[in-house]
Amino acid sequence: MTITLPVPTPDATCCAAVTGGVLSIDEAERLAHTFKALGDPTRVRLLSLIAASEGGEACICDLTEPVGLSQPTVSHHMKQLVDAGLAVREQRGRWAYFRVVNDALDRAAHALRP
Amino acid sequence: MTITLPVPTPDATCCAAVTGGVLSIDEAERLAHTFKALGDPTRVRLLSLIAASEGGEACICDLTEPVGLSQPTVSHHMKQLVDAGLAVREQRGRWAYFRVVNDALDRAAHALRP
Numbered sequence: 001m002t003i004t005l006p007v008p009t010p011d012a013t014c015c016a017a018v019t020g021g022v023l024s025i026d027e028a029e030r031l032a033h034t035f036k037a038l039g040d041p042t043r044v045r046l047l048s049l050i051a052a053s054e055g056g057e058a059c060i061c062d063l064t065e066p067v068g069l070s071q072p073t074v075s076h077h078m079k080q081l082v083d084a085g086l087a088v089r090e091q092r093g094r095w096a097y098f099r100v101v102n103d104a105l106d107r108a109a110h111a112l113r114p
Numbered sequence: 115m116t117i118t119l120p121v122p123t124p125d126a127t128c129c130a131a132v133t134g135g136v137l138s139i140d141e142a143e144r145l146a147h148t149f150k151a152l153g154d155p156t157r158v159r160l161l162s163l164i165a166a167s168e169g170g171e172a173c174i175c176d177l178t179e180p181v182g183l184s185q186p187t188v189s190h191h192m193k194q195l196v197d198a199g200l201a202v203r204e205q206r207g208r209w210a211y212f213r214v215v216n217d218a219l220d221r222a223a224h225a226l227r228p
Contacts, residue, residue, distance in 0.1 A: 018158055018219060019165040022180070028155040028162070035158070038226075039150030041142040044132055048142070051133040066136070105132065109227035112152075112219040 017114040034108050037084035042067055043077050047086065050098050057099045131228040148222050151198035156181055157191050161200065164212050171213045 016027035023031070038044055049066055050058040060078065064071050078098055081087040085104045090097045130141035137145070152158055163180055164172040178188050192212055195201040199218045204211045 018152075018161045019214065019216070021162065022166050023159050023162040025155065025159070028159040031158050032153050032155040035149045036153030038132075039146050039153040041139065041146040044145050044149070045137050045139070045142040047132050048135065048137040052136050100133065102133070105226040109223040112226075113223035 017111050020114050031108075031111050034084050034086065034104070034111075037080050037086055038108070040077070040080075042069065042074075043081055046074070046077055047081065047100055050087065051100045057097050060096045060098065063098075131225050133226075134228050145222075145225050148198050148200065148218070148225075151194050151200055152222070154191070154194075156183065156188075157195055160188070160191055161195065161214055164201065165214045171211050174210045174212065177212075 016023055016031065018031070038047075045067055046063060049063055050056070053062070060071060060074060063078075064074050067074060069077075075096070078087060078089065078096070082089050082098075085101055086108075087098050087100055090099075130137055130145060132145070152161075159181055160177060163177055164170070167176070174185060174188060174192065177192075178185050181188060183191075189210070192201060192203065192210070196203050196212075199215055200222075201212045201214055204213075
């Protein structure tokens, strides 16, 4: 029996690269949106904490102490990461759980090193 | 005549990755500094313009018109890219010339996709 796993549809906007020709304004805005979300030390630490968590997901309740910030502040940072497509959020009862979107990190890396 | 621009020395802190374990505060600050510089549409367009220029270098005098900004504003953006190690600057007479530091783009990409 052959099991076919879903293949992500190629994203037409996936392939703009900083060194792959002059970027259009739209392409530059999309890329900058991602990099801006990554342009804060707390946010890159939060991503690393989530990625290093068991099962690759973390409850917001476990993220506040390692970064030494209040839950509203961590929620605000996580919202920016989710808005940029770098993390996904799932509400389970009282708590929000987060996962890193590896495809989004791959696309951002591709933009720097095609 | 050949003009050689300075090549940055390899950085021992090159290899911290967002998904390679919990980042230290220092590692997170270094990475975020780079991504913050990339987190602006004008700056990623400037990098793409320089990378796409003949010989991989561009005079500031040729960068203002494509991005539609004044020279002081473009200079300010370029200073942030140089401070983040993403570009190098060389003064030749009246004009500043810039090159993209591909190693810095590679390191940033590696941090996202080791």
